Amino acid sequence: MSPYARRLFKDRLVAAACLGAALLAVAPLVAVLGHIAVQGVSGMSLALVADVARPDAIDGGAATGGLAHAFAGTGLIVGIACLLGVPLGVAAGVYLAELGDGRLGQAVRFSADVLAGVPSILIGVTVYALVVIPMRGPSALAGGIALGIMMLPTVARTTEALLRLVPDSLREASLALGMPKWRAVARVVLRTAAPGVATGVLVAIARVAGETAALLFTAGDSNAMPESLTEPTASVTVKIYEYALSPSPVRHAQAWAAALVLVAVILLLNITARAIVRPRASR
């Protein structure tokens, strides 16, 4: 083998090893998603989304109830989180991009990055002390606050990054037309970056929709439809956790089906987010 052939062979070897690594990473993804799909489809029933949990019927045969209350609860909690996290996150992102080159901006940026790395269980512990204890119990509101705090840094940083992509000529043109800053930002800069900001928001929603650790102490658990914001509220993720650790195959089947729905929604949110940005990126 000539030296050159040997070098080429080595290059091929590295390429093959890298391809192997990629396949090795995709294999468990396929295994997990495939398992969820198979088990989830077989555990799927109308009752899952139409009925609430009936603990007395578990293992009892036909009537086993469903997880409609958990889906409603997750929707409610994530909705509250969005009401908090999206406007505040976008506003903070606007501040960072348009006004945040000073000291306060640096501090906000640093805090956002650090907050994004804080384990979610610690966010849950904090909200537990600040909201759950004063309110004398877990609630959808407390869960929503915890998830809203988790959304805040993600939304703020993606908004900032996308506003910074808006060409300065647009800002200059708006100001030259006599617009005040706030109108230039609201009517021109934010509008130009809107698809990107929406992407950031969708990704943030997808992240918190699958959150469990921050909800354990804050939203709590329940077997009934949520009726107010101040009572313990079940969520899909906490129910999956609870059912996964139960010995009942009936509950496992329900949890697989719920996991399938949850993962499908999260993937859909991610794919939608990607589809929004794609046309802009390729232009």
Place this chain on the structure above:
Amino acid sequence: MATASSNDDPAAPGAEAAPRFDREVNVGDIVFRAVTAFAGVLVILALALVVVDLGAASGRTLVRDGASFLGARAWDPVHGLFGALPFLYGSVVTSIAAVVGAVPIAFGIAVYLTEYAPLWLRGPLGFLVELLAAVPSVVYGFWGVLVLVPWLRTTGEPALASALGFLPIFQGPPVGNGMLAAVLIIGLMVLPTISSVSREVLSAVPLALREGAQALGATRSEMLRAVVFPYARSGLAGAVLLGTGRALGETMAVTMVIGNRPTIAASAFAPASTMATVIANQYDEASGAHLEALATLGLLLLALTVALNVAARLLAVRTRTAGSALPPRAPRASLLP
């Protein structure tokens, strides 16, 4: 501007047609600045609340009996024994083992996606790897409980024990629930973090350097070793640190497969516990010294993850990566002061 206009006004009473440039008086802008700055301050406040709350709830355990708390192995809430060592050990060992296992694979993916993969494959394959990060932790945990743990108990751990049983870490009864299951699940979950950040770091290496190496006759693997990796070194280190931070904070999937025993065992098959999992399992039922000990563990976990994240950021800034996970701090003269 104000002095200029006050000078002009008496001389030209009908000067309202003249443009006014005194931007400071625009009420909308004052409100705009106040509202957005308030949102920014809330981010700082949220982080401060986490720190202050954990600090307050810990009841100065660290100050009062720092070394004896950190070094004690016994954790028995019923008898008032609180030692942090089993959880520190569990967190650090599982995280490091998971990251050590995930790094070669993650770097392999990143290199494949930036250097070797055909262009049409890069987008979809990169997306597929990122999907690994989109699957919720509790779903990995569920899969771990019903698929991975039984497989480890019946097949994986007996096979390891018979092949490598001379090592202490592969001795002991194959329980299934334990360190090994936790390491595998954490490794799977930090893989997309490390690979996507590494991918951004690698693709930020200037094209001119790559072309230069190839023009000198280097094959791609030689170019990687001689040019790309040295250039990207600190960014790749940042990716690893970021992954380690994620690993330490991973809670749900770990708590479902690790067995949740406050023990330090030589065997990788044995049940263990981490800082995050003990908080998840016990915080809402704890009070008094128990609560203080758990909050102190939370404070330690916070300090570790924050330190890793800050270090990762500093390293990434040094390579000036352009990406979403670690956004660059592009200096731009603000037009809107």
